[in-house]
Structures are given as structure tokens and as C-alpha cells.
Amino acid sequence: xxxxxxxxxSDIKAPENVQLPLFAGVDVxxxxxxVGLVDNDGQIVATTKFPTQQELxxxxxxxxxxxxxxxxxDESPFSWPDVEAAGLGTxxxxxxxxxxxxxxxxxxxxxxxxxxxxxxIALDKPVTFANDAAAAAYGEFWVGAGRxxxxxxxxxxxxxxxxxxxxxxxxxxxxxxxxxxxxxxxIDSTDAARMCGCGHxxxxxxxxxxxxxxxxxxxxxxxxxxxxxxxxIGEASPLSxxxxxxxxxxxxxxxCQIVAExxxxxxxxxxxxxxxxxxxxxxxxxxxxxxxxxxxxxRHFLDLVCAEVKKNSFPVIADQLTIEFAQLGxxxxxVGAAGLGRIEHLKKIAQRS
Amino acid sequence: xxxxxxxxxSDIKAPENVQLPLFAGVDVxxxxxxVGLVDNDGQIVATTKFPTQQELxxxxxxxxxxxxxxxxxDESPFSWPDVEAAGLGTxxxxxxxxxxxxxxxxxxxxxxxxxxxxxxIALDKPVTFANDAAAAAYGEFWVGAGRxxxxxxxxxxxxxxxxxxxxxxxxxxxxxxxxxxxxxxxIDSTDAARMCGCGHxxxxxxxxxxxxxxxxxxxxxxxxxxxxxxxxIGEASPLSxxxxxxxxxxxxxxxCQIVAExxxxxxxxxxxxxxxxxxxxxxxxxxxxxxxxxxxxxRHFLDLVCAEVKKNSFPVIADQLTIEFAQLGxxxxxVGAAGLGRIEHLKKIAQRS
Numbered sequence: 001x002x003x004x005x006x007x008x009x010s011d012i013k014a015p016e017n018v019q020l021p022l023f024a025g026v027d028v029x030x031x032x033x034x035v036g037l038v039d040n041d042g043q044i045v046a047t048t049k050f051p052t053q054q055e056l057x058x059x060x061x062x063x064x065x066x067x068x069x070x071x072x073x074d075e076s077p078f079s080w081p082d083v084e085a086a087g088l089g090t091x092x093x094x095x096x097x098x099x100x101x102x103x104x105x106x107x108x109x110x111x112x113x114x115x116x117x118x119x120x121i122a123l124d125k126p127v128t129f130a131n132d133a134a135a136a137a138y139g140e141f142w143v144g145a146g147r148x149x150x151x152x153x154x155x156x157x158x159x160x161x162x163x164x165x166x167x168x169x170x171x172x173x174x175x176x177x178x179x180x181x182x183x184x185x186x187i188d189s190t191d192a193a194r195m196c197g198c199g200h201x202x203x204x205x206x207x208x209x210x211x212x213x214x215x216x217x218x219x220x221x222x223x224x225x226x227x228x229x230x231x232x233i234g235e236a237s238p239l240s241x242x243x244x245x246x247x248x249x250x251x252x253x254x255x256c257q258i259v260a261e262x263x264x265x266x267x268x269x270x271x272x273x274x275x276x277x278x279x280x281x282x283x284x285x286x287x288x289x290x291x292x293x294x295x296x297x298x299r300h301f302l303d304l305v306c307a308e309v310k311k312n313s314f315p316v317i318a319d320q321l322t323i324e325f326a327q328l329g330x331x332x333x334x335v336g337a338a339g340l341g342r343i344e345h346l347k348k349i350a351q352r353s
Numbered sequence: 354x355x356x357x358x359x360x361x362x363s364d365i366k367a368p369e370n371v372q373l374p375l376f377a378g379v380d381v382x383x384x385x386x387x388v389g390l391v392d393n394d395g396q397i398v399a400t401t402k403f404p405t406q407q408e409l410x411x412x413x414x415x416x417x418x419x420x421x422x423x424x425x426x427d428e429s430p431f432s433w434p435d436v437e438a439a440g441l442g443t444x445x446x447x448x449x450x451x452x453x454x455x456x457x458x459x460x461x462x463x464x465x466x467x468x469x470x471x472x473x474i475a476l477d478k479p480v481t482f483a484n485d486a487a488a489a490a491y492g493e494f495w496v497g498a499g500r501x502x503x504x505x506x507x508x509x510x511x512x513x514x515x516x517x518x519x520x521x522x523x524x525x526x527x528x529x530x531x532x533x534x535x536x537x538x539x540i541d542s543t544d545a546a547r548m549c550g551c552g553h554x555x556x557x558x559x560x561x562x563x564x565x566x567x568x569x570x571x572x573x574x575x576x577x578x579x580x581x582x583x584x585x586i587g588e589a590s591p592l593s594x595x596x597x598x599x600x601x602x603x604x605x606x607x608x609c610q611i612v613a614e615x616x617x618x619x620x621x622x623x624x625x626x627x628x629x630x631x632x633x634x635x636x637x638x639x640x641x642x643x644x645x646x647x648x649x650x651x652r653h654f655l656d657l658v659c660a661e662v663k664k665n666s667f668p669v670i671a672d673q674l675t676i677e678f679a680q681l682g683x684x685x686x687x688v689g690a691a692g693l694g695r696i697e698h699l700k701k702i703a704q705r706s
Contacts, residue, residue: 093669149528150528151527151528165629167520167521167525167532168520168521168523170521172520172629172630172631173631174504174630174631174632175502175503175504175631175632175633175673176631176633176669176670176673176674177631177669178628178631178667178669178670179520179629179630179631180629180631181628181629181631181667182628182629184628184667185625185628185629186540186542186621186624186625186665187539187542188542189539189540189541189542189543189555189621190542190543198667200665200666202542268539268542271539272538272539272625272629273629275531275534275535275537275538276518276525276532276533276534276535276538276625276626276629276630277525277527277532277629278525278526278527278528278529278530278531278532278533278534279527279528280528312539312553313553314531314534314537314551316446316529316530316531317529317531320528320529321529350703
């Protein structure tokens, strides 16, 4: 079945600045699939994305990834032999060792599909398989916010709270492909703890995800009406985490309170992780960034998170831990996937010699 | 200064069963220093221990470790050239990358001592330095309870609650030598949370260490007098965790309640760690084992811990996670230290080739 080729923008680097070999990265999301070519230094050589169209099934998407990469390479000064290996990130749950995507919530048509080997066959390259959050964490570690740190944790605040932990130059995948589930650590052990989407109580995700922020805001709004949000919901429902962020940026008291409480919840989670992993740095990614590093609110949020962590952690961690926003945005996933493909490639070379 | 040579038992293996090369392990504790020779398969070739005598300072202890290893080798069919490398475990806090022991509570005379390099000079071998709990965790992973698992967490219940996390064949040391501080994760976020010795509230150590068990028991004893412990304290004070364990083994209701609550607290901590690390197995070590795997109470305690973890963790973890007692006892530390020395040695060989 022929899929329509999607128009795309790509940014081919001047070949003299590219460090060969290249590595291909594929980042599968529920809406789009991002692909790219990354050089040996982690520089993006070319990138594009296309709709996942999950109703057409995973093999169609894999074929499309090949077509799109063919096109990227055709438009570049490089050729397929310059590409040594590839990396693939997908949502979980998954079986990393067997290369299977299992029962992804947003990709029902992809259930139990041997996605790693299918991509490897389509590209005729070895493929390293990872959780999408682990791939993004590796991307930030390799060439993003973490490039000067020796071990890092990425926490993504979005629809859920996900993350990836990089220690000893590798993600913690877990023995059952459930490592780095930082959204599902208990930060509230009280009887009144909130229920998480996973069915357990008190998890970080139940406090700091976009939907949790909306739920917490709505609860306060029923008691306190003197917020700009009361008016906004009337004009343009439904309430969103972005609306809360914008209201807080505008100085709305209730929204500012929600942001401050979110920082405390996140700080609690980071403190636990800091005492388990003791990384050099934590990075915050995902859509819920309260404006990010470029805004006053974003920096204020980060300050509040840091203050909460400092208050509750060992002195050396309080003194030396870095907590910042991630830098690669939506490119972190495919860059990190390509980087993980590179690491496997380097290991194979080391074993051969 | 000549130290008195301590009499010791050693168990030299038949040379035909030993897989060369050998690795030396040194495990520094506040009371004793355990040393041993371990072969390439992790078999103990010879082992002994001597008093730390911390008032004589670290260099005297290092010299004694060399003398004792000389004697072990003299009595064996092997010689120093058969020993490729060594490993050293000490209590923290420490600076692993610089090889320093910093401000150990039980070794005041060892402050800021470059213990790794001092041992390396004394033995004329490369020395790998690790936290003592990380070394023990590696020993259990390599040849103990974890020998058939791909990633493991050791939790030691003793004076404090310590631990070591082994992922990708390495301990998580942390960027500031504070990784794997599993006793210092918050398991109680209520206002009534107990204060931990580290100065923060709600940590696992404040609930499941020997002294925490004593404190919790004493609180209940002030309200309920119908426990054998009331009588025992009268006869042989002070109360100890071992007395609580023995009373529970004898069926004392109050002591059984303390054991059951300890299991729940530990289960909470393990659930958090399981969602962060997702190891193949957790192992419980240390003096507070409620009799261990050979007793009904020990097995009951383990069942209660498992039940609490199953109730609160992801289905795949609830189904597949192993939680058992550790197997190497006090030998885990020097065996693991030797094993970490071996891993570094193997890495150097791989880099050379």
C-alpha cells in the first residue's frame, strides 16, 4: 500500500561540518513520528516528521520511516553506507529485550508488534530499542542540557509524568522494561492522597501532570471564585494546564498558588530520586513548563522546585545538584534514539577488536 | 609501628578448583576489617578479618591488610602475581572518584584519608573504591542471591538502613558518591512522620532500622503492657531489635504487630524503588532479618513485604519481582569489593585490546 509522501522541511548540514558516521533516530508518538539523521557528535544533520496514522498499522509507519529517511539522504551529501545504526523510541508498555511494543494506550493498532526488528529489516541496519522517555533523556544527556553532566534524570511533565534516568552512559531500562517510571513514585502517603491513572494512590503523576494540575485547580476554583480562571472557563472551556500557567504569569493568585504547590510536589519526587540515584542534574521537559527558562514564571517555578529539594536532601546534594529545564524539546527523542544506536554500535566495535 | 598479628582461620581452596586470576577484597567496618582473596568466578579462596583499631589510624590498618594478605597468600598455593587487582569498600560519606573517605561516623580517625591510593600503594595493585553497601550489593549480585538476576537491589536493615543498586553490572555510586541511599527515601509524608537520624522526616531508616524498631516498640509498650517484652526489659534492659524478633517468633502479639508494620514500611520503600529502578530482584541483608530464610518468622516477614509491594506496584512488577533474603552475610562486602576490582580490570583489558 502506497502512503502519501508528506511534505517536510529538512536542514542538511554542510558536509565538512559533519562527523561521520551517521545514526538514524526514529521517535514514535501517538500523533507524529519524528525521524532524523544525527552525526557522531550528536549534531542533527536532517530531520522531519510525518503523521503516525496509527489506523494503518505499524508496518505502514515503518515503511514510511524508511521512505522519509531515503528522501532525507537523497537531499543530503550522504548515502546509506554512511549510516551505521539506528535507534527507535516508542511509548510503553514494551518488552525492550524482545523488541516488542506491547499495549500502548495511544497506539492500539500497534499491540504486540515486533517494532525493533521490523525497523531493522526496513532500514537494513541494527536498531536499538528504547522507551521514548529514556530516548529523550539520553538525547538531553548526550547533546542537550546534560552534555556537561555525568549522570542525569529527565522528568517530563505532560499528559502524564514520565522520565528517563541515565547512569554510566546508559538509560535504566529496568528488568521488566519498567525502569525510570518517575511519575509513579509515592509522594503523598496520607489517607487523602490522590488516585493516579495507573490505579495506585499518591503518585507524582497524580499531582504534577497536566490533567492533575487541571483537577487541582478546579477543586480550588469551586471554593474561590476571585480568579481570572473563573472568567476564562466561562469564555473558553475547558480548563487547561496552559491556562493555569498563563493566569499565573499574569499574576492571578489562585493560579500562582497552583504553580507553587506543583513545584513542592515535584520537589518531593526529585528529592526521593536524588537520594536513590544521586545524579549530577535533573532536567524538566514536556509541555507543562510554565513558560520555561525564558520566562519569569518558568524561572520562579524552577526556583521553588530547587528550594524544596534543598530543604529536604543531603547537604552535598543540596549544595551541588543542578535542576534546569531541558533544552532539546521535541528533538530529544530521535536524537537520543540515534545516540543509543551509536552506543550499541561502539560496543560492538569494542567487542570485535 | 608493628601491629600484633591477629590469629585467623583461613580456608584455602584446592588449586585445581580455582579459576585464576585472583582478586583481593577489603571491607572496612567500624569494628573489623575483612579481607579475602576471590577467584575469577567469585569463589572465596581465603579470608580472614582483624580488628579495625581505628585509634591507630588508617595507614596502620592498610599496612595490616597487606600483612594479612601476605599471610593468606603464603599459606595458599598462589603468589602475589596471581592477584590482578583489588577492591575496597568503606562506610561513607566518601568521594569515590577521588578515593577519599570523608567523615565516617564510626571511624573518626580516618577523616579525609586517601584510602584508595594508600591501599593501592600498600598492595602494589590497582584498587577499585566503593561504598561498603554497594560492594555488598555487588557481591550478592555476582555470586550470592542475585547470581541469576540481571539487576538487583540490596537493602540492609541494621543500625541504619543502607543499600546498593546494581544496574548494567555496576553499582549506582551517584555523582556525589551518595547514590543508592535507599534508607533515605520518604515513605511517610504525613505531619506525624518520624525524624530520621539524618535530620529529615519520614525516611525509611526512621521506620525499619534496628533503633527505629526499638523506638516504635517502646512507644507501643508504654500503652500496652501485656507483652513478654515488658517483662524482658525488666530482666535484661535495654530493648533491642533482636528481642523484638525473638518475642515475635514466640508469638507475642505486640512484637508480631511491630514485625508486620516493619514489613509494610519496607514494602513501601521497595515499591518506590521498584518503579524507579525496576530491578529483577530485591535482597534483604543486615542484622535485622527476623531470623532470615531458615525461620518461620523470617519467611512470614518476607511474605508480608511481598504482599505490600504486590498491592502497590505495576502488574508486571507485582507478577515478576523477586524479593528474598541475601545469602552471603558478612562475606558480601569483601567478595563484592574484589568483584568490582575484577570488573575494572576487565575493562582495562578490553580498552587495551
